[in-house]
Amino acid sequence: MATTDFVPQQSAGGTGQKRIVNDMSIQVATVNGSGSQSSNTVLLRSIFQMGVPVSGKNMFPSNIAGLPTWYTIRANKNGYIGRKKEIDFLVAMNPETATEDVMALAAGASVLYDEPLQLHKLRNDLIFYSVPYDKIVAQVCPEAKLRKLVKNMVYVGVVANLLTIEMAEVEKAIRKQFAKKVKAANLNLAAAQAGFEYAKTNLQKRGAFYIERMDKTAGKIIIDGNSAAALGCMFAGCTVVTWYPITPSSSLVETMIEYMKEYRIGPDGKATFAIVQAEDELAAIGMVIGAGWAGARSMTATAGPGISLMSEFAGLAYYVEVPGVIWNIQRVGPSTGLPTRTSQGDILSTAFLSHGDTKHIMLIPCSVQECFNMATEAFNLAEQFQTLVFVMSDLDLGMNNWMSDPFQYPTLPIKRGKVLSKEDLDRVGSFARYKDVDGDGIGYRTLPGTSHPAAAYFARGSGHNERALYSERADDYENNMERLNRKFETARSFVPRPEITKGNNAKIGIIGYGTSHWGITEGRDQLREEYKIETDYLRLRAYPFTREVHEFIEQHERVYVVEQNRDAQMLSLLKLDVKPELIGRLRSISHITGLPLDARSITDELTSMEGK
Amino acid sequence: MSTTTVEPGTSAPGPKTNRIGLTVIDYKGSKTTLCAGCGHNAISERIIEAMFEMGVEPEFVIKPSGIGCSSKTPAYFLSRSHSFNAVHGRMPSVATGAMLANRKLICIGVSGDGDTASIGIGQFVHLMRRNLPIIYIIEDNGVYGLTKGQFSATADLGSKLKTGVLNDLPPIDTCALAIQLGATFVGRSFSGDKKQISAMLKAAIAHKGTVMLDVVSPCVTFNDHEGSTKSYKYVKEHEEILQDVSFVPHFENLDVEYDPGSTIAVTMHDGSRLHLRKLEEDYDPTDKIHALTRLTEAHDKGEVLTGVFYVNPQAPSFIDLLNVVDQPLATLPESMTRPPKEVLDACMEELR
Numbered sequence: 001m002a003t004t005d006f007v008p009q010q011s012a013g014g015t016g017q018k019r020i021v022n023d024m025s026i027q028v029a030t031v032n033g034s035g036s037q038s039s040n041t042v043l044l045r046s047i048f049q050m051g052v053p054v055s056g057k058n059m060f061p062s063n064i065a066g067l068p069t070w071y072t073i074r075a076n077k078n079g080y081i082g083r084k085k086e087i088d089f090l091v092a093m094n095p096e097t098a099t100e101d102v103m104a105l106a107a108g109a110s111v112l113y114d115e116p117l118q119l120h121k122l123r124n125d126l127i128f129y130s131v132p133y134d135k136i137v138a139q140v141c142p143e144a145k146l147r148k149l150v151k152n153m154v155y156v157g158v159v160a161n162l163l164t165i166e167m168a169e170v171e172k173a174i175r176k177q178f179a180k181k182v183k184a185a186n187l188n189l190a191a192a193q194a195g196f197e198y199a200k201t202n203l204q205k206r207g208a209f210y211i212e213r214m215d216k217t218a219g220k221i222i223i224d225g226n227s228a229a230a231l232g233c234m235f236a237g238c239t240v241v242t243w244y245p246i247t248p249s250s251s252l253v254e255t256m257i258e259y260m261k262e263y264r265i266g267p268d269g270k271a272t273f274a275i276v277q278a279e280d281e282l283a284a285i286g287m288v289i290g291a292g293w294a295g296a297r298s299m300t301a302t303a304g305p306g307i308s309l310m311s312e313f314a315g316l317a318y319y320v321e322v323p324g325v326i327w328n329i330q331r332v333g334p335s336t337g338l339p340t341r342t343s344q345g346d347i348l349s350t351a352f353l354s355h356g357d358t359k360h361i362m363l364i365p366c367s368v369q370e371c372f373n374m375a376t377e378a379f380n381l382a383e384q385f386q387t388l389v390f391v392m393s394d395l396d397l398g399m400n401n402w403m404s405d406p407f408q409y410p411t412l413p414i415k416r417g418k419v420l421s422k423e424d425l426d427r428v429g430s431f432a433r434y435k436d437v438d439g440d441g442i443g444y445r446t447l448p449g450t451s452h453p454a455a456a457y458f459a460r461g462s463g464h465n466e467r468a469l470y471s472e473r474a475d476d477y478e479n480n481m482e483r484l485n486r487k488f489e490t491a492r493s494f495v496p497r498p499e500i501t502k503g504n505n506a507k508i509g510i511i512g513y514g515t516s517h518w519g520i521t522e523g524r525d526q527l528r529e530e531y532k533i534e535t536d537y538l539r540l541r542a543y544p545f546t547r548e549v550h551e552f553i554e555q556h557e558r559v560y561v562v563e564q565n566r567d568a569q570m571l572s573l574l575k576l577d578v579k580p581e582l583i584g585r586l587r588s589i590s591h592i593t594g595l596p597l598d599a600r601s602i603t604d605e606l607t608s609m610e611g612k
Numbered sequence: 613m614s615t616t617t618v619e620p621g622t623s624a625p626g627p628k629t630n631r632i633g634l635t636v637i638d639y640k641g642s643k644t645t646l647c648a649g650c651g652h653n654a655i656s657e658r659i660i661e662a663m664f665e666m667g668v669e670p671e672f673v674i675k676p677s678g679i680g681c682s683s684k685t686p687a688y689f690l691s692r693s694h695s696f697n698a699v700h701g702r703m704p705s706v707a708t709g710a711m712l713a714n715r716k717l718i719c720i721g722v723s724g725d726g727d728t729a730s731i732g733i734g735q736f737v738h739l740m741r742r743n744l745p746i747i748y749i750i751e752d753n754g755v756y757g758l759t760k761g762q763f764s765a766t767a768d769l770g771s772k773l774k775t776g777v778l779n780d781l782p783p784i785d786t787c788a789l790a791i792q793l794g795a796t797f798v799g800r801s802f803s804g805d806k807k808q809i810s811a812m813l814k815a816a817i818a819h820k821g822t823v824m825l826d827v828v829s830p831c832v833t834f835n836d837h838e839g840s841t842k843s844y845k846y847v848k849e850h851e852e853i854l855q856d857v858s859f860v861p862h863f864e865n866l867d868v869e870y871d872p873g874s875t876i877a878v879t880m881h882d883g884s885r886l887h888l889r890k891l892e893e894d895y896d897p898t899d900k901i902h903a904l905t906r907l908t909e910a911h912d913k914g915e916v917l918t919g920v921f922y923v924n925p926q927a928p929s930f931i932d933l934l935n936v937v938d939q940p941l942a943t944l945p946e947s948m949t950r951p952p953k954e955v956l957d958a959c960m961e962e963l964r
Contacts, residue, residue, distance in 0.1 A: 221963035231959060237949035239941040240712045242705075259959070263951045270937040272948050274712040279738040283705040286698065286735070290676070290709025293696060294717070295942030297949070298709065312699050320696070406960040409953040414946045447942060448674045448694035449714050453638075455671055458687060460697035470687065 018208040022052045022077035024088040026159065029101045031094050033065025035149035038177055038188070039156050040071040044401060045173035046156075046165050047075050048222060051214040055081035056401045057596055062247070062340045068097045075211060081403060082518030083396075083596040088209055089163070091155050092119060102126070110207040112158060127206045129199075131158050136198055140190040153188045157195025162203065163211045167196055221406050225397035226301075228368035229327055230256035231407065232375025233299060234264060237414040238325075240298035241275040242287035247339055248395040249301040249329040281306035285313040288324040292317075293459060295419070295447035297379050299325040304333035304346050307353065314388055315354025318484070320459045321434070321443070323382035323389075323417065325375075330394040332594050341594030342395035344514055347569035350390050351543055356462065357481060361491055362390045362543040365397065366517035370541075372407045376414070377496060383417035385491055386445060394564070396515045396596040418444045425452040433457040433468040434480060441487030488544060495542035498549060503534035508610070509556030511549075513540040513570060515596060516562050522599035523606070531607055540570065545577050553582050560606055562589045564597050631667035631863055639664045641689040651803030651829030652682055652751045656689045658806065659720065662813035663690060666861060673718045674710055678703040678732060680758055681831075682724030682751035701732025704739035707746050708930075714940035715931045718817065719746040726756045729765035729784045736786070740793035740822060742930040747816045747823045748795075750786055751803075753831035754842035761834035768914075772839030786826050788907045791900055791922045796821035798903070799920040802847050803829040808918065811857040811886075815920075818861070818880035821929045828916060847916050854895055854906075854919025855888035880925050888920055897923050 026043070030036035037058070044056040052075045061067035074084050086106050092098045092113040099122060102111055107125040120128035133151050141150045153174075160170050170192050178185035229252050233241075243253045257275055264272045278284040284300045291298035302310070307328055317324060330346045332338035352359055363378055365371045374391055382389040420431055425446070431454065434443045443466075446455040457468040465476040503524070512520045517539055527533040538552045553559050553574070561571040568588035575583050589605045591597045627635045639660045644653050663673065670692035677683035679700035686695040698706040707721045728736050728750050739748065754767040763771075766786065767779045790798045797819045801809045809827060816823040828847055830836050836843045841850075855876075860868050862883035870877060870887055876897060878886040888897060896902050903921045910917035937944070 219964070221960055223963050231956070235950055235956065237944075237946060239944060239949060240709065242709065242712075263955050264949070266937050266948060268937065270935055272937055272941065272944055274934045274936050274941060276708070276712065276934075278705065279734060282702060283708075283735055283738065286702045286705025287709035287712065289698075290696070290706035290711075291713040291942075292709070293694075293706070294674070294710035294713035295940070296709075296713035298713070313702065316699050406963075407956065409956050410950070414950060446694075447714070448710065449672050449717055449940065449942075451669070451671050453671070453692050456692050456694045458695040458697070460695075 019210055020208045021210045021212050022075055022214060024075055024209045025084040025086065026073045026089040026091065027087040027101075028071045028073075028091040028155070029094045029097050030069055030071070030152065031066055031096070032060055032063055032069040034152060036069065036071065036093070036152045039152035040073065041401070042153070042170065042173040042177050042192070043156050043159060044073050045176065045222065046160065046169040047073065047211055048217050048403060049169040049172060050166060050211060051217050052077065052211060053079045053081060053216050053403060055403060057083055057396065058400060059595065060340050062336065068094050077214060077216070079216065080518070080522040080599070082522055083598040085598040085600040089159070089207070091159065092117065093152065093155065110162070110209070112155060112162070129158070129162065129203050131155070131195070131198060136194050137191060140194045141187060146187070150187060150191045153191035154195035157192035157197070158199045158203070160192070161196045161199035162205055162207070163209055165211045166213075167193065217403060219406065220403050222401050222403055223368050224251070224399055224401050225365070225368050225371045225393055226252035226329065226399060227255045228371035228407070229301075229375055229391070229393065229398070230259055232372035233325075234259050235410050236297065236376040236379045238297045238299055238379060239273050240288070240291035240296040241273065241300065242278050242284045242291070242298070243300050244278050244281045244284045244302065244306060246281070246303050246306050248331050248399045249303050249306070249327060251399065252301040252327055252329065281309040282313065285310040285324075285326070288326070289313055289317050289320075289322050292322045292324040292382070293320070294449070297383070299327065299379075301327035301329065303329050303331045307346055307350055308334070311354050314360065315356060315358045316461055317388045318354065318358045318360065319461045321386040321445070322459070323386055325378045325382050325389050325391065327391045327393060329398040330392060338594045340395070342515070342564065342596055343594065344392075344394055344516070344564035345569070346392065347563070347565065348567070348572060350392065351573055359488055360388055360390055361385065361495060362392050363496060364392045364513045364541055364543075366514050366539060368397070368402045368404045369407060371397065373410070374496070376410045376412045380412060380415040381491070381494060384415060384494065385442060385487060386417060387487075392514060394515055418442060420444050420446050420450070420455075422450050422452045422455070425450070425454055430454040432466045434464065434483070435466040436483050436486065440490040441483050441485070442490065492544045492546055495544065495546065497546050498541055498552075499539040500548065500552065501537045503528070503536050506534040506536040507557045508533065508535045509552055509559040510535050510537045510562060511540060511552070511559055511570070511574070512537070512562040516564055519597040519599045519602050520562055523602035526599055526603040527606065530603070531612055533607070533610065533612070543573065545574070549574070550578055553578055553585060557585065558587060559585050560587050560589050560609070562597070562602055564591045566590055566592045630664050632669060634664070634670070636660065636664045638692060639670060639690055641691045642687050644685070644688040646681055646684065647833050649832040650681070651753065651827075651831070652685050653688070654803045654806070655749065655751055655809065655827055655829060656685050658809045658813055660689045662810055662817060666814055666817045667863070668718060668817060672716060673720060674707070675720055675722065676703045676707040676710065677722040678724070678727035680724040680727045680756070682722055683727055685722055685751070701727050701730070702735055703727070704732070704735040704748075708739065708742070708744055711744055711746065711931065712934070713942040715936065716940055721746055721748045723748065723750050724764075725750055725752045725754055725766040726764040729786055733765075733784070737789065737793055740790045740795045740824065743794055743796055743821045743927055744930040745820050745822070747813070747825065750826045751829045752786070752826050752842070753829050753835050754840070755831050755835040757831055757834055768841040771841040774834060774837055785907055785911065787824065787921055788904055790822075790824035791903050794822075795824045796924045796927045797823040797920070798922045800826045800828065800918045802851060802916070802918055803827055804844065804848070805918065808853070808857050811859040812920065814859040814861065815880060815884070815886040818882045818884040819925060820881040821925075821927055841914075850914060850916045852910065852915040852917050854892055854917065854921070855890055857920060858887045858889070860885040860887065878923050878925060886920070886923065897921060
């Protein structure tokens with residue numbers, strides 16, 4: 001992006017010639033630990049309450065306090081809730097990044113800054129508003145030590161005034177944000193009102209952007225993907241959760257603890273669940289496997305580094321055939337640097353996690369709704385196929401706030417798979433744990449504690465025969481490997497099917513998954529409207545790939561696989577799966593900035609590859 | 613093992629049965645594939661006897677293990693119990709998960725010195741902290757067998773490998789570690805001491821909490837030579853026995869006479885009694901500091917100290933702390949694990 005070009009603009013500083021309603025992105029640049037999260041949430045909710053579709057994305061550092069953080073709110077009347085590449089309205093609160101933030105804006109954007117920063121000197125093609133925050137906050141907040149936290153609420157009021165957000169909605173959002181803390185709510189409200197009044201008296205609106213009431217959010221909820229997943233797991237009948245804190249997955253379990261304590265305590269005051277913080281991810285997955293083996297619906301949540309540590313155990317679970325659900329909230333990795341940025345970089349490592357021949361079922365949610373729904377599907381598939389199921393979310397989905405229709409009560413019953421009870425064993429006499437009785441590759445299992453002399457079997461890795469007896473025989477090993485493969489093939493017909501959206505006689509196909517969906521959806525509209533390019537779109541929801549995926553590739557001359565990793569990981573998986581003659585149709589659009597994928601990047605890359 | 617002699621002219625009595633009507637055969641496993649004379653086989657035999665004599669329902673026992681010679685042994689006892697051969701050093705987590713899923717299970721986890729004190733030390737120490745109801749047995753020979761004779765972290769300073777290599781690092785004392793971290797029943801025994809192991813195992817079954825038993829179990833192939841401190845000969849020559857251990861199960865209403873001056877009687881969680889007749893006058897197995905001091909002293913003197921080092925039958929177990937329902941979580945009905953629609957509606961309302 002050209003940032004230093006001097007582009008004199010007629011519109012800058014002008015008033016009234018253009019009105020852009022309910023279509024903008026607001027970026028708030030602050031330092032982390034300054035209480036800006038509350039202010040940003042209030043701003044987001046205020047717009048939402050006015051009926052305008054909205055999304056919020058937090059780009060934060062791996063740090064407790066003092067480093068730059070950016071929060072982007074996008075309001076869009078058409079319901080596009082993916083990240084927008086361009087910033088229309090910058091709230092520059094962080095002196096350290098202010099210059100760079102301002103220089104990065106496109107001409108015509110608005111900047112709201114703290115008076116002492118004197119940012120207006122930087123460019124003359126932007127609209128600048130300055131606010132003396134310290135003076136305003138001193139008047140409303142007598143307690144000096146609270147001023148730092150309240151200061152951020154002042155800009156909410158200023159922005160509300162400049163973008164015509166109703167103060168009544170701001171007040172409602174503040175009351176919701178601070179819930180029972182009435183004193184805090186009052187103080188923050190006073191700060192917002194002071195900001196609003198200051199702007200009303202001292203600032204003249206010059207930008208083109210307006211928020212106006214509409215009715216596109218009625219009945220909708222705002223939730224982050226991790227909370228949605230937590231709720232989903234509670235309703236999926238999960239009983240054992242073992243975990244190790246890691247960004248961006250920690251909030252999934254932390255929210256789950258809150259929900260479970262509230263709603264999963266039995267009539268005797270005792271918990272119908274056990275949640276254990278393990279010493280590391282090695283132990284977390286070990287506990288999941290132990291619990292799954294003994295019959296619990298068990299799960300953990302982690303991110304890339306944890307997935308790596310779980311590798312050995314994941315392979316064992318594949319061979320012992322133990323159910324378990326692992327939420328992988330993908331992020332950039334490894335080690336220090338960008339652990340708080342989003343990514344889809346664990347597709348290949350998770351699909352084949354472990355040593356030897358292993359492959360795993362993956363479910364891939366794109367929305368908070370799917371985080372909720374896929375929870376029950378994941379547990380059911382894990383128990384049906386007696387294997388680990390990985391749910392591949394990411395930081396963008398997991399930690400950011402998303403607008404959604406309310407979740408529906410699960411219609412899928414809780415399915416426990418092929419488990420033989422004492423009564424079953426009384427009837428059949430004995431069983432062979434790893435025998436393919438039904439031709440689907442899935443054996444019958446028993447749980448420890450089943451009161452029948454024939455119930456027990458010996459769970460171990462690769463070296464066993466059908467009766468779970470120790471064996472190093474070549475034929476036993478080969479038979480078992482082939483059966484495991486049959487089981488995986490069976491899974492193709494049971495995993496969630498892809499979602500296909502057709503264009504108008506499109507020759508070009510797009511394959512995407514997870515949070516790339518939001519950029520793709522908007523990008524397809526840009527391609528149609530700006531370039532007259534029609535596309536069909538298939539959104540993957542699971543691995544292994546179902547029949548529809550192969551058909552989709554067959555039906556298109558060129559298929560762009562859009563993903564948020566460098567090495568075209570999903571495309572690589574597709575290459576392994578499709579007919580060799582179709583491989584040449586697959587092209588990669590990859591995005592590796594650590595920021596959520598935006599539509600413009602897809603549109604630009606696809607059109608360039610199409611020679612437009 | 614049945615040793616009944618049949619009197620001529622009488623009908624043959626069946627083999628001896630325990631309080632739940634099972635014979636010792638019902639507690640056996642497959643034939644061992646370990647070396648002849650391996651201490652581990654003796655431990656397996658003691659487990660079979662203890663489970664039989666305590667009348668434990670084998671279907672409710674789980675036998676997780678790690679990797680190594682020791683960890684193979686669950687195949688050689690209790691074939692009516694579920695086993696789980698986990699990955700190297702990570703049996704504790706599998707055992708923990710299983711016990712979370714079903715609190716009614718009785719868990720006997722088998723590990724070795726390499727599986728515990730090296731690759732598994734992380735999971736070991738955290739298991740000890742939790743006081744999970746588990747009998748954790750280390751079959752301790754100071755050496756890696758399956759990879760042909762490298763030192764483990766319990767090998768004593770100055771102990772010699774067959775190749776002549778001397779161990780120049782101090783050993784990890786798994787018992788001292790377990791006591792310090794919160795295990796509530798900690799002892800050491802010797803695979804050759806049938807009576808002591810049997811009594812300790814039965815008391816372990818009666819205990820509700822983490823039992824950590826380090827059983828010195830010589831490796832006849834790689835660590836039974838002159839210069840090794842884990843050989844049969846060395847252990848026999850250097851064993852210092854703290855107490856004469858005996859056990860009175862709760863279901864045997866025996867009034868066993870003992871002298872309170874010379875014997876400490878510990879009432880276990882199920883009402884059974886552990887009698888520790890003191891061979892060292894001042895030793896108090898309820899005093900952690902005392903235990904750690906004595907263990908340190910034993911190291912300095914080159915003793916193989918055995919006995920019950922520490923016991924606390926009152927401490928709450930991990931399962932108690934979690935306050936879970938009495939039924940196994942594994943088999944709770946949907947009515948208890950999926951809240952009704954009204955709950956979801958309320959959650960949705962909060963998010964509007």
